[in-house]
Amino acid sequence: MKRLKSHSAHGIWRGLSAVLIMGLAGCAGLALTEIAPPVNPGMLDSTADADAMSRGRQTYLTRCTTCHSAQAVRDYSLKEWERIIPEMCRLAKLSPAQSADIRAYVLAAIKIGKT
Ligand code: HEC
DSSP states (O other): OOOOOGGGGGTTTSOOOHHHHHHHHHHTTOOHHHHSOOOOGGGOOTTOOHHHHHHHHHHHHHHTTSSSOOOOGGGSOHHHHHHHHHHHHHHTTOOHHHHHHHHHHHHHHHHHHTO
16 A cells, blocks of 8 residues: 555554644644535536535545544545545444445546646
């Protein structure tokens, strides 16, 4: 695997509150909207479910930040995410529904995140 991005080191193994996450994002010079862009019309296509994506983003920002800081969605390719999502959803002990929501969000967000 790739090493976690350097800014993650600040947060790894710490319990993080949402406030602290924003602080960490700030110290890396990345706005939260760059790490995990809000669901927007550019992410929607005929198969997209905006509610699932919104839930997925919320889960991403809360459940995926307990062991390390929020990873910028755009830092990983589709191929990498297809490997990472199942592994991390298992580590985070997410339900199949929560995992599906995260997947819907991340895959939509990387499509627009490469700008
Ligand atoms: C129980 C702790 C834990 C939770 C919860 C967790 N992670 Fe991780 N994550 C890790 C560890 C440890 C690593 C580094 C080792 C590895 O890749 O297995 C990592 C690595 C990563 C990486 C880098 C992987 C790579 O191959 O470079 C990403 C991206 C990531 N996590 C995203 C997430 C997402 C998304 C979630 C929520 C679904 C999540 N993590 C939840 C512990 C966790």
